[in-house]
Amino acid sequence: MNGGDFVTFSLTPLLIGSLAALACALPGNFLVLRRQALLGDAISHVVLPGIVLAFLVTGTISTWPMLLGSATAAVVAVVLIEAIRRFGRIEPGAAMGVVFTAMFAAGILALEQSDTSGVHLDVEHALFGNLESLIWLDATGWASLVDPVALAGLPPELFRISLVTVVIALSLAVFWRPLAISTFDEGFARTLGLPVRAIGLGIVIVSALAAVAAFDAVGSIIVIAMFICPPAAARLMTNRLGAQVAWSAAFALIAATLGFTLAGSGPAWLGSENAVSAAGMVGTVAGVILACAALFGPARN
């Protein structure tokens, strides 16, 4: 593959995939440490009905309606989970399982019944993402990176995921101390005057934001791998929170780039004609990284 082809067909999916992995892995650290990994799963699933609903209402799949729809769905899901837990006297894990599968299923039905033929939104896309299609047709080579006309043709998803990743990284940096304290010891955090409920909700909202923005890249099934695998593997590499978050970011980037590359070129190396799903390969690589960390990580005990 020459430089021109790389920039056109691989650069933007690689960037979008990497940023999506990063956006999910960063808040994923706190989901995993709070034993709320299943919440990441729930959020990534309820994003689907949110997006479908936003499409049915507005008729477009532009960024802001999608974000708003998914954020609404995430909040509805959190309220429902809390309500079922409280009034149904069911344990939290089961309450989550009931809510997110029901909402996801409703999203699938709504998607099937609605006319989405004019736009890029279908069940398969929702499940597995569409990383390979996020190409930069206006690019002719590396020179396009400084060509305003070509830059205007960048896929809008790149802008969206960049913005979300920056917002997530910044909020993590600014609220680092309250996040760390309230994750470790909620009661103590309260006595310091920290708004622990708001912090908990903030993590849910940020995770929802990441799930929506990553939706295009890897779809709702694989998003969960990005939430959990890099942080879980990172925990096995270090005993410090800061270092864990750094490791998780590194693992997320490795999973995204290696996964995308293997999906495109791997089968050819093995003599096969067909490329495999990039999202599937990214998720698989993330799982392999976790397995390696579980076997060889220095902080396993």
Next chain:
Amino acid sequence: MEARLEDVTMRDVRELAAQGGPLVIRGMTVAYDRKPAVFSVDATFRSGRITGIIGPNGAGKSTLLRAALGIVKPLAGQATFFGTTLGRSRDRVAYVPQRASVDWDFPARVVDVVAQGLYRRLGLLGRFGRDHDDMVMAALERVGMEDFSARQIGQLSGGQQQRVFLARALAQDAMIYLLDEPFAGVDAATERAIIKVLKALRSEGRTVIAVHHDLSTVEEYFDDVLVMNVRKISDGPVGTAFTPEALDTAYGGRLERGLRDPRKALA
């Protein structure tokens, strides 16, 4: 009883404020699933003393502490610290939770946990400087844990973890210390180290309140006691409030004969 719950008004808060003790609790009632865990407890904790909150399992001792600190929401009642609300006196209040209430597998070193006690000094983005390092180390030295500063908290023994929690509270440099079962499941050396620190805090004029379950050490450790079982049973100096009758009421006759009279149990 019912009347008293409703009678708690803003006027009472001002009255309490005028009294101005380090911690005054009025009409505190907390319920889990409609079962009262704490019912209408009044208590005035005295300045510069070590007070033990005593009672059987499920007596609501920890819940009383957590309600006073705003960690659980009471059905009724209130707590004032130094004659004002908790919100206005947070810099003077330190809390040591039960050791088992957190996950010690959390990725943090001993110094990272103790440094949490400096949060109100540092704020969101305040720079963690040399003097903050010194405060953390000074707190660790007071509990004899300075050699473990870089250790991952999960690798500590239960007693060492308890001392780290106490060091975090010491780093807060508060005027009142509320400890939830600080002696539960710790080794003898840790127990001695902790009680030494608590007595030092008292001699500095600070107030200490500890939830406690070992009746045999009550007279040795505490100046005052609050004996409770959902309701308050007795409170005051150990000599007058820690009586066989109070314990009998609190434990519902479940204590063995020898322990009925704690003085005899010690002998």
